[in-house]
Amino acid sequence: MPRSTRNTADLPLHGGKAPRWLFNRMVELALVITDYILTEYGPDELLKRLTDPFWFQSLGCVLGFDWHSSGLTTTTCGALKIALADLGPNAGLYAVGGKGAASRKIPTELAALADAVGFSPDAFIYTSRMTAKVDSAGLQDGYQVYHQLFLFIPSSSQWVVIDQGMNTGRGWARRYHWGSDQLPSFVIDPHAAIEGRRGLDVLNMVSSDSVGSQGRSVEIANDVPHFRKEFMRIRHLELPAHHRINLSDLDSKRVQRVFLKTFEKPPQDFEHLLASPGVGPATIRALALVSQIIFGEKPSFEDPVSFSFAHGGKDGTPFPVNRKTYDHTISYFSNALKRSKLGHTEENQALHRLSRWLEEVSVGR
Incomplete structure (x- = not known):
């Protein structure tokens, strides 16, 4: 899927949750x-679609959640996780994580599944941690990550991550899509897509424009005495008001403690630096600042953000959820799927014709 930096979609931060009667139907x-999708196209295709923010948003709308709410992400992911668990091992695809505390249990969930299914969880655990680290420290866009759904295929090592962060002060959320088949690097333009409201105060150390700053940051991390001297000197400078890195956010003692640890085990590149324990947003901002002051390596401040009507929405937008229509949809597709598995393809062919017709109508608008 080609990246786009021109399309944006706002995700207002909404409270509340889906009523039980609706969430149960969403799961079904x-x-x-x-x-x-798994029967017709296989698990690889489902993962591919989940990296597309527009397809994911459409799925959430079809399931009946608010078409533009931050809760669409968490609720749709929750329904997907339960659905995949109900499908069992035959699906070949698993989902772990979720919102808040559930996201922090991903390593434990992966380890348990590894024992039950039979695969090594180490690479998946590293991926989960690195994607969260990038979305909180490598890309500092003002959104605190509070949700992660990790979907993966053990047999092929393919995976997808859907992170979401919130900015309570602005009242907006931002969703980050990752895909293993589109990942050139964890630290150079890694996202398949980012959906949210474009920000102003952004430090993007995982942009290809920040490669020079990344390299200098690693050098500084390997030279703690020099870094400490320069950092303390910079803290006493009166920088221009328009400077993009706020020194008041940097705790010099804490940053220095972190770098004493990195000095004991020097990182070989920016990915290893970012993966180091204790290295978070403040440390990365300090490094970006020092590398800019000392070496003139300016990091990127460009925001990489790129960019429901089947059954209604939870809050009645564009119209209230029609339970009868929802139940009929579940029944129709369930029966069509059963018949398809038995070799009866009439419904499938009709659905494909309908899909092609909708595409033609959409293009012709």
């Missing part, structure tokens, strides 16, 4: 849709 329909 998510199971049917997921099973349909």
